Amino acid sequence: MKWTPGDLETFEEAREYIDTAVVPLIPVSFQKGRNQSASMYVFIDMLTASIENQFKGRVMLMPPLSYLAGEEIGKKMELVHAWRKEIESFRNIFFITSDSEWKAYEQEFGGTLIWIPSIPLEHLEEGQARTMIVDQARQVFDLFTRKWNEA
Amino acid sequence: MSKHNVSRRQFLSYTLTGVGGFMAAGMLMPMVRFAVDPVLKAGAGSDYIATKQKVSEITAEPKRVDFTFEQVDAWYKSEVTGSAWVYKDDNGKIVALSPVCKHLGCTVDWNTDKSNPNQFFCPCHYGRYTKDGMNVEGTPPIAPLDMYDFKEKDGFLHLGPIKPHKGA
Numbered sequence: 001m002k003w004t005p006g007d008l009e010t011f012e013e014a015r016e017y018i019d020t021a022v023v024p025l026i027p028v029s030f031q032k033g034r035n036q037s038a039s040m041y042v043f044i045d046m047l048t049a050s051i052e053n054q055f056k057g058r059v060m061l062m063p064p065l066s067y068l069a070g071e072e073i074g075k076k077m078e079l080v081h082a083w084r085k086e087i088e089s090f091r092n093i094f095f096i097t098s099d100s101e102w103k104a105y106e107q108e109f110g111g112t113l114i115w116i117p118s119i120p121l122e123h124l125e126e127g128q129a130r131t132m133i134v135d136q137a138r139q140v141f142d143l144f145t146r147k148w149n150e151a
Numbered sequence: 152m153s154k155h156n157v158s159r160r161q162f163l164s165y166t167l168t169g170v171g172g173f174m175a176a177g178m179l180m181p182m183v184r185f186a187v188d189p190v191l192k193a194g195a196g197s198d199y200i201a202t203k204q205k206v207s208e209i210t211a212e213p214k215r216v217d218f219t220f221e222q223v224d225a226w227y228k229s230e231v232t233g234s235a236w237v238y239k240d241d242n243g244k245i246v247a248l249s250p251v252c253k254h255l256g257c258t259v260d261w262n263t264d265k266s267n268p269n270q271f272f273c274p275c276h277y278g279r280y281t282k283d284g285m286n287v288e289g290t291p292p293i294a295p296l297d298m299y300d301f302k303e304k305d306g307f308l309h310l311g312p313i314k315p316h317k318g319a
Contacts, residue, residue, distance in 0.1 A: 014255055017276055017291075057255025058275035126230055127219070145274050 001060045002052060011060065020055070020144070021090040023062045023083060024048050025097035027069035037069060040098040043118035046129075048096055050137040055144060062087065065095075073101065077108060092147055096140075114140060199302060199309035204237060206303045209245055213238040213261045213271075213282065216247075218310060235299050235310055236261060236271065240283070247299035248284045249313050254291040271296065284316050 001007040001018060011018055024044045029037045044064070052061040065083055067076050084093055095102075095109060098118035106113050116136060121129040157165075202218040213236045222231040236248040236259075248271070250258045257275040264272040264279065270287065271280040279287040284296035300311035 010255070017255055054258045055275055057252060057257040057273075130219075130230075130232060141274075148274075 001056060003061065003063045014057075018058055018060055019091040020059045020148075021062055021087050021093045022048055022051060022059055023087075023093065023095050024064040025080070025095050025099060025102065026064045026066040027097075027099040027101070028066050029069040031070070033069060039120050039122065040118045042121055043133075044096060044098055044116075046121070046133045047116065047137055047140070050133055051096075051140055051144070054137070054141055058148075059144070060090070069099070069101075073105065076101075077105065080109075094144075114143060116140070199300075199304075199311045200233075201304070202235075202308045202310060204308040205306055206245070206308050207306065209237055209239050209308070211239050211241075213248075215250070215261070216308065216310075233310075234258075236296075237308065238282075245301065245308070246283070247301045247308070247310060249297040249299060251297065252278055252292060253286065253294040253296065254278050259296070 001011050026041050026044060027037055028041075041064075048061055048064075052059060062083075065079065067079060080095065087093060092112070094112050094114055096114045096116070098116055100115070100117075102109075102113060103115050106115075119132055119136070121132065124132065200218050200220050202216050204214070204216045215234055216237045217232055217234045219230045219232050222229055234250050236250055238246055240246050252259050252273040252275065254273065254276060257273050259271045259273045259278070259280065261271055262269055263274070264270065264277070267279055267287075269282060271282075271284070273279070273292070276291045278290045278292040280292065280296055281287060284298065286292040286295050295316035297313045298316055299313055302309050302311065
């Protein structure tokens, strides 16, 4: 499901089936690292769209949680915890990001952080970029199905 | 000279009728053209989309065929990927099934559930469909998978609009 009024209506009707939320974590910087920030955004945006397409009926793709890259990590962590609290009715919550800063704080996420290094898609043709994304997405699909099969 | 002379009055009325006719036609023609325009427009949505799948290479084993087409989403034009499960049935007839689960819209896979081989399997809520696309009873989906219209062109498979399953 996407974050649209139409999909949310379906969500209300089929709530018991949609037990997984996906929150993209997007760092934003307008100083140095601006291009990298944009590159990560495009990559994560396409990747999460692909996940949503594959698992439309069980996954709710939330709007991306964007934060300033230069912000202090403690503050960012607070933000993540606040989001998690807000959507705690989902049995599974996945945070997806390319921002390596989160990697050091993996334990805080309790196994729900998916960190994927971003691929600079801007140098690729659209067809090639899609193939790359699909390859990356396949690995994430496995993470999801494994998690579901655990329960 | 001819016996029938055109009077000044007749000449003027002929000319006026002629010119007036042209003017009326000049106004009406665009209106008529606008009115029938939707009929003349080529049906954009009903076009068949070419895939890279050779018809001669389709086997009895369902194969995922991906294709891309352009979609305009508000101001943003983008290439969208779609896919179909394509195989030949027992009579050698081609079947092209939509991979979209009829339960809540996940993408179904072929033969990925080990305990139920040779079925389409939805990873989200374990919905299952037999090879011909019929939903297995007792699993969440309530309808069989949709089918694509298709045709062969220059040896390649072209996929058309999505239709409900014939067996439904």
